[in-house]
C-alpha cells in the first residue's frame with residue numbers, strides 16, 4: 001500500500017494559528033514582535049522566499065522589515081547594517097537570506113548577527129547549544145522536520161534515523177535534533193559508500209542533498225518516514241525534491257511531497273523563532 005502523504009501546509013497552518021495567539025498575547029503586554037529580513041542581490045528564488053516570509057509575518061501579526069540591497073553591496077556595508085539591527089530594541093529577530101553574493105563571506109555575516117537575534121539559528125553559539133543538548137534558537141528547516149514528526153505523533157526515540165546531507169543549515173542540525181530525541185543517527189554524504197544499504201536501514205530518512213530525485217524507492221525501507229528537504233527546479237519549470245516521490249511513496253509509510261511538505265514548515269519555524277527571540281532580548 002502506498003505511504004501516506006504528509007501535508008506540510010496543513011501542519012504549518014495549524015502551528016501558525018497558535019503563533020498568532022501568542023502574538024496577540026504579546027501585543028496585549030505592549031510587545032510588538034519585530035523581524036528584519038535582509039536580502040542582498042536579485043536571486044529569483046530568494047526573492048520568492050523573502051516575499052513568503054514577509055507575508056507570513058503579516059498574517060500572524062509580526063512586524064517585518066525587508067531590506068533589499070543591491071548585489072554590489074560590500075561585506076563591510078552588510079556588516080554595518082547587521083550591527084545597526086543588533087542595536088535596535090524593536091527588532092527581535094534578524095535574518096540574512098542565503099545564498100549571499102560570492103564576494104561576501106557568509107560565515108562572517110552569520111557571526112556578526114547577535115546570537116540573541118539569530119532566528120535562523122546559524123550562529124556558532126546557537127549551533128553549539130544544539131549540539132550539547134541545550135537548544136536555544138534552532139535552524140528552521142530541521143526544526144520544521146522535527147515538528148512534522150511530533151505533530152504526526154511518530155516515534156523517534158530508539159528509531160534508526162538516516163540524514164543524507166551534511167550542510168550546516170540542514171544536515172548537521174537535523175542529526176543533532178534527532179539525537180536529542182534519542183534516535184540512533186547516521187549522517188551520509190557525497191563520499192558515503194554503499195549509500196542505499198544505509199538508507200534502507202532508516203526508520204526515519206531525511207534527505208537534503210540538493211540533487212533532484214536522488215533517492216529512489218529501492219533505497220527506502222518499507223514503512224519508513226521520508227522527509228524530503230530538497231527543492232529543485234527542473235529545466236521544465238517543475239519543482240521536485242531530492243526524493244523520487246512516485247517510487248518512494250510506494251515503499252514509505254509516510255512521505256513529504258515537494259512542494260507542500262517541509263518548505264512551509266521552514267517559514268513557520270521562523271515565525272516561532274522570532275517569538276522565542278523575544279525571551280533573549282536585553283531588558
Ligand SMILES: Nc1nc2c(c(=O)[nH]1)N[C@@H](CN(C=O)c1ccc(C(=O)N[C@@H](CCC(=O)O)C(=O)O)cc1)CN2
Nearest residue numbers: 049095096097098099120140259260261263264266267
Ligand atoms: N537565511 C536563510 N536562508 C535560506 C534558508 C533559511 O532557512 N534561512 N533556507 C532556504 C530557503 N528558504 C528559506 O529561506 C525556503 C525555501 C523553500 C520554502 C518553501 O516554502 N518552499 C515551497 C515551494 C516554494 C516555491 O514555489 O518555490 C514548498 O516546498 O512547498 C520556504 C523557505 C535557503 N536559504
